Amino acid sequence: MLDRAVVDALFPSDLPEPSHWEEQYPPRGLGEGAKVTRLGPSPTGFLHIGGLYVGSIDRDVATHSGGSYIVRVEDTDQAREVEGAVAQFTKAFEYFGIQPDEADEVGAYGPYHQSQREQIYLTYVRELLRDGKAYLCFATKDELADITARQQATKLPTGYYGRWAIWRDKTAEDVAEALEAGRPYVVRFRSPGKAGERTSFVDAIRGSLEHEANRNDVVILKASDQSPRLPTYHFAHAVDDHLMRVNLVIRGEEWISSVPTHLQLFDALGFDRVEYAHIAPLMKQQGGSRRKLSKRKDPEASVEFFIEAGFPAQAVQYYLRGLVNARLAELPLAEALEAPISLAECGVAGPLVDLVKLDDICADYVATLSGEEIISRVSEWATAYDPELVSVLASERDAALAALQVERGPEVANPRKDLRKWSDFRTAYGFFFPSLFPLVSDRTDERLGGLPPELISAFAADFADGYADLEDGQEWFAQIRELATKHGFAPNPKEYKKNPDAYPGSIREAAQLIRVALTGSKASPDLHAVARTLGTDEVLRRVRALAG
Numbered sequence: 001m002l003d004r005a006v007v008d009a010l011f012p013s014d015l016p017e018p019s020h021w022e023e024q025y026p027p028r029g030l031g032e033g034a035k036v037t038r039l040g041p042s043p044t045g046f047l048h049i050g051g052l053y054v055g056s057i058d059r060d061v062a063t064h065s066g067g068s069y070i071v072r073v074e075d076t077d078q079a080r081e082v083e084g085a086v087a088q089f090t091k092a093f094e095y096f097g098i099q100p101d102e103a104d105e106v107g108a109y110g111p112y113h114q115s116q117r118e119q120i121y122l123t124y125v126r127e128l129l130r131d132g133k134a135y136l137c138f139a140t141k142d143e144l145a146d147i148t149a150r151q152q153a154t155k156l157p158t159g160y161y162g163r164w165a166i167w168r169d170k171t172a173e174d175v176a177e178a179l180e181a182g183r184p185y186v187v188r189f190r191s192p193g194k195a196g197e198r199t200s201f202v203d204a205i206r207g208s209l210e211h212e213a214n215r216n217d218v219v220i221l222k223a224s225d226q227s228p229r230l231p232t233y234h235f236a237h238a239v240d241d242h243l244m245r246v247n248l249v250i251r252g253e254e255w256i257s258s259v260p261t262h263l264q265l266f267d268a269l270g271f272d273r274v275e276y277a278h279i280a281p282l283m284k285q286q287g288g289s290r291r292k293l294s295k296r297k298d299p300e301a302s303v304e305f306f307i308e309a310g311f312p313a314q315a316v317q318y319y320l321r322g323l324v325n326a327r328l329a330e331l332p333l334a335e336a337l338e339a340p341i342s343l344a345e346c347g348v349a350g351p352l353v354d355l356v357k358l359d360d361i362c363a364d365y366v367a368t369l370s371g372e373e374i375i376s377r378v379s380e381w382a383t384a385y386d387p388e389l390v391s392v393l394a395s396e397r398d399a400a401l402a403a404l405q406v407e408r409g410p411e412v413a414n415p416r417k418d419l420r421k422w423s424d425f426r427t428a429y430g431f432f433f434p435s436l437f438p439l440v441s442d443r444t445d446e447r448l449g450g451l452p453p454e455l456i457s458a459f460a461a462d463f464a465d466g467y468a469d470l471e472d473g474q475e476w477f478a479q480i481r482e483l484a485t486k487h488g489f490a491p492n493p494k495e496y497k498k499n500p501d502a503y504p505g506s507i508r509e510a511a512q513l514i515r516v517a518l519t520g521s522k523a524s525p526d527l528h529a530v531a532r533t534l535g536t537d538e539v540l541r542r543v544r545a546l547a548g
């Protein structure tokens with residue numbers, strides 16, 4: 001064990017003692033059962049859908065228990081930090097309505113960026129060194145690689161433990177010599193784990209779990225030649241969750257195997273242990289098998305994918321909650337968003353993310369919204385992703401409202417479900433707006449079904465010349481029917497099929513000409529309703545463009 005003076009000389013002389021931090025961050029006056037939860041995203045990339053998923057659980061549990069929810073930016077790996085990641089986290093939490101109670105400068109237990117907590121970590125590293133519960137390790141990269149290679153060659157577990165832990169029992173003289181020589185070092189935890197020992201703990205989701213005890217002398221403070229001197233994840237977890245007075249750590253199941261190490265750290269530091277809940281990962285079906293959603297392979301693994309496409313936040317939240325607790329998927333959306341999540345009901349097998357299902361949920365949800373609501377949500381989304389649409393929606397608000405009345409809206413028995421996400425608006429409704437609609441004037445356009453251009457022209461001209469904006473659907477459609485006969489189309493598809501050489505097409509092909517002229521698409525809402533919404537002038541402008 002190193003002399004206290006040697007240990008203290010490694011740290012700034014004004015470094016506070018643990019009592020200072022304990023007083024600065026006192027235990028919270030929590031009500032019975034209140035949970036303080038946290039999400040610890042690392043800004044080494046944009047937020048993963050798994051982060052949103054776990055964050056939603058954190059938010060919910062804190063809200064329903066009367067606790068607090070923290071977002072702590074775990075930025076100890078500064079070399080891998082991605083620019084803009086922290087801003088994207090904030091945007092994502094806002095978009096999905098899961099803002100933390102404490103983050104950045106809001107909250108009494110900050111700073112909430114690990115890179116700004118160096119002093120705090122150093123206090124506790126020094127404490128463990130003073131107690132001989134941690135030690136300096138000067139092993140070089142080559143030495144460590146050699147240890148791993150020899151362990152692998154003899155099929156031993158890899159790691160820094162037992163006889164492989166070459167600096168664990170070095171004498172004070174050896175350490176002094178290495179320090180004198182200015183060799184860089186890391187600080188390692190002196191694990192109290194013994195070979196063959198087991199650790200058990202209770203997980204709020206999985207119940208009682210048993211694992212091999214940790215024997216690894218994990219690094220707790222990174223290399224001494226780096227600035228700032230930052231801790232590893234394991235150590236920061238223990239210190240931060242203690243001092244932020246977190247009492248329920250909800251995190252991905254990939255951390256289960258680290259629990260034995262974490263419990264040793266909490267014990268060595270004299271901290272009360274926290275409760276853990278390890279969440280099963282979101283999965284993806286690929287062929288016959290399931291695998292974890294992967295940020296590298298699956299665009300939908302990134303939260304940005306959902307924001308950019310404008311998936312309605314509440315529908316996504318509803319879907320995710322149904323994955324957390326299957327029971328919530330059975331409730332109507334509004335109820336499911338209010339009902340508390342139960343950790344005990346979380347599955348231990350990762351749930352499947354099914355984008356088709358999500359699309360259906362989104363379409364059902366949007367179908368319940370009024371035209372005003374849709375316009376306001378689409379505009380909000382488009383502010384960032386489709387500025388042209390924002391101004392069109394503002395200047396042609398009446399047209400937008402009228403368009404959204406066509407076969408949809410909460411008052412329609414079977415509303416159209418053609419909007420799943422806000423980016424669908426342009427495709428589904430863009431044609432209603434004169435300024436967004438490219439006229440169809442090329443009579444060889446494949447959407448027109450390959451009919452002779454002269455026929456198309458004559459038919460369109462005739463339609464425009466005699467057009468009447470009739471209220472009755474049958475009567476309105478009779479205009480097309482009469483013209484179709486006049487221009488030699490078969491009266492119905494059956495007739496046409498029987499004798500295809502006798503006609504250019506049937507009434508169906510004739511109607512398609514008007515549909516494409518008015519909507520630019522071969523599939524559209526009810527044509528009569530579209531025409532009534534566009535108004536006579538616009539109908540004539542479009543059909544005349546086709547006539548040429």
Ligand code: GLU
Binds near residue numbers: 041042237250252
């Ligand atoms: N920074 C860790 C991660 O990104 C957080 C793990 C935890 O929640 O403890 O996975």
